Amino acid sequence: MITRDPDAFLALARALPTDFGPATARAAFLVAPDGFRLAEQSARDNAYMADAAAFDAARASAQHRDLQRAVSAVLPTVCFAGNPDTPDAVFPNNVFGTAAGRYVVGRMRHEVRQREAARADIRGFFRDVLGRQEVDLSTQPHACELTGALVIDRARGLGFCGLSERCDAEGARRMHEAFGLRATLLFELAPGEYHTNVVLAVLAGRAVVVCPKGFADPAVAAAIAALYAPHAVVCDAAEHAAFVANCIALSADTVWMSAAAGRALAPAHRDALAAAGLRVETVELDAIEAAGGSLRCCIGELF
Template sequence: MITRDLDAFLAVAGTAAPDFGPASARAAFLVAPDGFRLAEQSAQDNVYMADAAAFDASRASMQHRDLQRALSAVLPTVCFAGDPETPDALFPNNVFGTAAGRYVVGRMRHPVRQHEATRADIRGFFRDVLGYREVDLSSQQNPCELTGALVIDRARGLGFCGLSERCDEAGARLMHEAFGLRATLMFDLADGEYHTNVVLAVLAGRAAVICPDGFADAAVIEAVTRLYAPHAILCAQGEHAAFVGNCIALDPHKVWMSAAAGRALLPEHRQQLADAGFEVAVVELDAIEAAGGSLRCCIGEVF
């Protein structure tokens, strides 16, 4: 089921057992920030991006290596070379996603990002090394920027798809089918928001981090909060701006976010995460955040 109807979605989601699949990934993949610079096309609808003068390619590369090193301590983490012609490629989860036995290629809104989907090495890794079946959405006309637009509760097979210029209703339906989800809720993001995963994270199927200012309809916030209560964390404006919502659980006991997000995380919210069974781990990513994304955006998950 894919719907905008909150009651219909909650009727299914509220009874969905955590037996859909593993709650967290078995491996992760990154793409190096080679050619790191302002992507002018992406800046058209990403208010989080800094001015060109704020981009520091050397520092971004160093921090990206630190990220891979940190993640490799908890799960296998591979990094593909970047491409100077695709400066946004360090955010691969928008372009490539996985589900059991298959990988999905998304359709990006901006031409500079559409080129990322043609990478033969990444496709070959999933197809020939892992033996995954391909679901290619990149050549159709509807934008569907995968797990940027679609936040997935992998344990229960639930999707939360925020609509914007980066994903329309038709694209949401294509992703719902590609990932084989039980139920997906479609809703509008607030004006100025470009991706759902900046304002919402579902952590190992048992907690949610929600940035209320990122949603156009307060009723959606209430529905998600009810679904993950008592482990639903409602971020303050400062936490939202610092990318606290762009976090991820890569195992059942640890949530990862940038160091800036960790500094902005309120003590009561850190305690809520602890109550849900999560330790907070951080990596300094201020140079990368100049490009309008943070830690979760850098991580492609392998299920």
């Protein structure tokens, strides 16, 4: 099912068992922020990006190493070298994604990010080292920026896809098929939002973090929250701005977000995550966040 009807989607979703696959990844992959700087093309439709003067390449590199070190304590985490010609490559989950037995290459909107999809080393790692079948969406014309645009409940096989300049309806359909999902809900993001994973996170198949102001229709956000109630965190404006929803569960008992997001997280919302069995872990990433994304954007997942 691919639908824009939240009621039809929820009717199906509530009946699905949590047997689609593991709720959290087996391993993670990162791309180092080598040549970290403002990507002017990406800045055209990413309001979260800072001005060029705010970019600190050395601090970004150090924080990224801290991130890898921290995440490696939870699951195996590999890091590929960056490339000064691809300054956004620090956010690889938009370009490369995985499902059982295969890997997916996304179609990026901006040419500066389309270069990332051509990396032979990352493709070779998935294909030749891990033996994954390739599903290459990068050469077709419809933007589909993978798990930036598409938030996936891996336990149920559900997709939540926000449409914007970074993903159109046909791109969403292609991702739905590539990841083999059972059902995908399509909705418009609010003006000024570029990726769904900045305003929505599904955590270990049993909790959700959602920013209603990131949705063109807040009723869609309410419907998604209802699906995971009582383990639903509905962010206020301050939490939204601090990337609280750009978080990820990397194990059954942890949710990871940036330190800035952790400081913005309301105590009641921290308690709500704890009630869902999720302990909040944080890493300082203010330098990385200058590029318009946060911790979840840095994490590529291996399922």
